Amino acid sequence: MSTHGHRSDAQLSALREKFLACPRTDFSGVRGIISASWRRALEHDVATDEPDPIFVADRDEESLLVRSATPILENLSTELVGHPVAVLLTDADGLVVRRSSADRALHAGLDRISLAPGYSYAEESIGTNGIGTTLECQEPVLVSGFEHFNSRLADFECAGTPIYHPVRGHLVGALDLTSWAGTPGPLLLTLARRTAKQIEDAILEGLGTRELALFREYLSSCQRGSGAIFAVNEDVVMVNSHAQDLYDAADRAALITHSADVAGCRERATVLADLPSGLVARLEYRPVYSGTLLAGGVFRVKNHTPSPRSPGIPDLPLPGVVGASPAWRQACSAADTSYRGGSWLILSGEPGTGKTALARAVARRHAPSCHLVELDCAEIDDVEAWTEALAEHVADETSPVVVLRHADAIGAQDVQHLTDLFTSWQAAPPEQAPSWVAVTLSDEPDDPDSVGLLMPFFAHTVEVPPLRHRTEDLQRLVPHLLARHARCRDLVASDACLRQLMRLPWTGNVRQLERVLAEVSRRHRSGPIAVTDLPAECRTVTRRQLTHMESIERDAIVQSLAANHGNKEHAAADLGMSRATIYRKIRSFGIVCGS
Numbered sequence: 001m002s003t004h005g006h007r008s009d010a011q012l013s014a015l016r017e018k019f020l021a022c023p024r025t026d027f028s029g030v031r032g033i034i035s036a037s038w039r040r041a042l043e044h045d046v047a048t049d050e051p052d053p054i055f056v057a058d059r060d061e062e063s064l065l066v067r068s069a070t071p072i073l074e075n076l077s078t079e080l081v082g083h084p085v086a087v088l089l090t091d092a093d094g095l096v097v098r099r100s101s102a103d104r105a106l107h108a109g110l111d112r113i114s115l116a117p118g119y120s121y122a123e124e125s126i127g128t129n130g131i132g133t134t135l136e137c138q139e140p141v142l143v144s145g146f147e148h149f150n151s152r153l154a155d156f157e158c159a160g161t162p163i164y165h166p167v168r169g170h171l172v173g174a175l176d177l178t179s180w181a182g183t184p185g186p187l188l189l190t191l192a193r194r195t196a197k198q199i200e201d202a203i204l205e206g207l208g209t210r211e212l213a214l215f216r217e218y219l220s221s222c223q224r225g226s227g228a229i230f231a232v233n234e235d236v237v238m239v240n241s242h243a244q245d246l247y248d249a250a251d252r253a254a255l256i257t258h259s260a261d262v263a264g265c266r267e268r269a270t271v272l273a274d275l276p277s278g279l280v281a282r283l284e285y286r287p288v289y290s291g292t293l294l295a296g297g298v299f300r301v302k303n304h305t306p307s308p309r310s311p312g313i314p315d316l317p318l319p320g321v322v323g324a325s326p327a328w329r330q331a332c333s334a335a336d337t338s339y340r341g342g343s344w345l346i347l348s349g350e351p352g353t354g355k356t357a358l359a360r361a362v363a364r365r366h367a368p369s370c371h372l373v374e375l376d377c378a379e380i381d382d383v384e385a386w387t388e389a390l391a392e393h394v395a396d397e398t399s400p401v402v403v404l405r406h407a408d409a410i411g412a413q414d415v416q417h418l419t420d421l422f423t424s425w426q427a428a429p430p431e432q433a434p435s436w437v438a439v440t441l442s443d444e445p446d447d448p449d450s451v452g453l454l455m456p457f458f459a460h461t462v463e464v465p466p467l468r469h470r471t472e473d474l475q476r477l478v479p480h481l482l483a484r485h486a487r488c489r490d491l492v493a494s495d496a497c498l499r500q501l502m503r504l505p506w507t508g509n510v511r512q513l514e515r516v517l518a519e520v521s522r523r524h525r526s527g528p529i530a531v532t533d534l535p536a537e538c539r540t541v542t543r544r545q546l547t548h549m550e551s552i553e554r555d556a557i558v559q560s561l562a563a564n565h566g567n568k569e570h571a572a573a574d575l576g577m578s579r580a581t582i583y584r585k586i587r588s589f590g591i592v593c594g595s
């Protein structure tokens with residue numbers, strides 16, 4: 001806790017002037033917490049003489065914090081009648097959401113400095129003060145007289161205390177008691193701390209009532225039906241035994257992540273969820289109320305597609321590829337079986353899923369020293385000449401493995417050159433033919449007729465699943481791909497970063513993930529990677545398909561937030577939009593601002 005020093009106002013005022021004239025001087029006469037805050041205020045370019053805090057029209061007056069704090073603050077204000085002390089409550093961004101003071105002169109004084117509901121008293125808005133500095137330092141702070149960065153605040157004594165969420169532990173706001181300068185600050189600070197504690201207790205009690213309502217609804221849903229049920233709000237998750245039996249841990253985690261898509265909705269809704277196992281589940285959501293307050297939601301889960309899960313598939317040691325999801329293991333196992341049985345293989349799937357990487361890995365596992373001929377059919381100009389060159393190449397090697405990418409890029413009119421070659425290989429003695437042939441096809445082939453002509457040569461087709469159907473693979477892919485691109489070994493994704501990556505749809509599959517991680521490792525050389533280090537395309541969680549214009553706008557907001565170190569007002573100002581608009585868009589695009 002930081003308390004008042006023993007400097008007189010005149011001394012402090014002189015030191016403040018000196019600091020403003022030459023900020024680099026060592027300010028031993030000022031408390032460290034204050035001089036550090038003055039420096040931040042200078043960096044934020046805050047006005048030194050005219051208070052001009054940011055005004056936000058759409059403050060949240062229905063939040064759990066405001067509802068829990070209101071009766072406590074009303075009591076405190078009654079106790080303080082006759083004393084010139086104002087009681088202020090702010091959100092975690094320093095936005096004043098409530099103010100009460102029975103003292104008319106103090107009331108008018110606070111109006112003159114815009115210390116009133118709707119104004120932001122964050123440090124970046126007004127500089128050193130009992131609210132912003134408390135939030136910045138996350139500890140109780142007393143700011144007296146000329147310790148305020150803005151000289152017009154020097155008439156006041158402000159005692160701020162942070163308020164934390166009693167369950168999740170994050171900062172939810174600040175309580176500030178403000179009086180005229182000269183009031184015994186430590187007393188104000190003690191009272192502020194005691195009141196903040198009472199507010200945290202009230203939040204906990206409110207949560208209890210809410211959770212009870214959710215629990216009752218969850219129990220009655222479980223009694224009414226026999227399927228998988230779970231109930232969630234920001235603090236609790238309840239899962240019935242059917243859900244535990246039907247879904248493994250990774251699928252359950254994915255179901256809970258998907259529930260966030262509708263959490264907070266006041267109407268019933270249905271969402272489809274791609275699960276790591278390859279299942280697609282249907283989540284039917286019903287909001288639950290505690291009185292008029294939303295207490296959370298109950299979800300009834302149904303399978304939307306038949307289960308492709310097959311437990312007990314071994315985790316094969318395939319060089320160069322990683323993944324542990326049942327869907328990926330199944331693809332690996334099928335490709336491996338095809339090689340061992342000597343039958344040629346088609347690998348099909350969305351671009352970038354790892355079809356070629358898988359074929360290469362199977363060949364390396366079984367024939368590490370065998371020559372690998374890997375060619376891309378999308379790059380062929382003259383199919384006939386190319387096929388002849390391939391035939392010669394294979395004849396020159398001893399039973400090489402042949403992997404042909406994008407075989408569907410060869411049109412039906414030319415594919416016969418290739419099918420003739422395949423026919424000759426299949427008729428040739430083993431030493432004159434490839435030991436194994438694998439081709440990759442797109443999930444939406446360029447020319448279905450040419451695919452039809454290729455099919456008879458291949459005994460197996462393996463569907464390589466898209467990454468969004470096996471997000472648990474990211475737990476292995478992320479470190480593997482980081483090691484491939486990072487210069488420094490200790491570059492790792494933080495837990496929050498990994499969770500964020502697992503929530504994304506990855507339309508470009510593993511190739512997109514690899515590009516993202518390569519980009520991150522160019523900018524970030526070592527240490528943990530935070531959510532804020534990710535590029536714009538990875539900082540949103542919306543599952544709604546954005547229009548082209550929306551994605552441009554989303555990327556611009558994310559870039560502006562990054563350039564302004566997460567400061568929403570500055571980001572909005574740079575983009576020429578109001579703070580209310582940027583808040584709305586951050587919510588609507590599901591932009592994750594980082595912690």
Ligand SMILES: Nc1ncnc2c1ncn2[C@@H]1O[C@H](COP(=O)(O)OP(=O)(O)OP(=O)(O)O)[C@@H](O)[C@H]1O
Pocket residue numbers: 320321322323349350351352353354355356357358405440442477480510511514
């Ligand atoms: N399971 C995996 N483990 C490690 N790296 C992988 C894995 N899957 C894919 N990759 C990497 O992702 C990139 C794309 O993979 P690959 O080229 O095999 O995709 P593809 O499905 O053949 O794509 P396309 O059809 O678009 O050619 C490659 O750099 C590959 O090494």
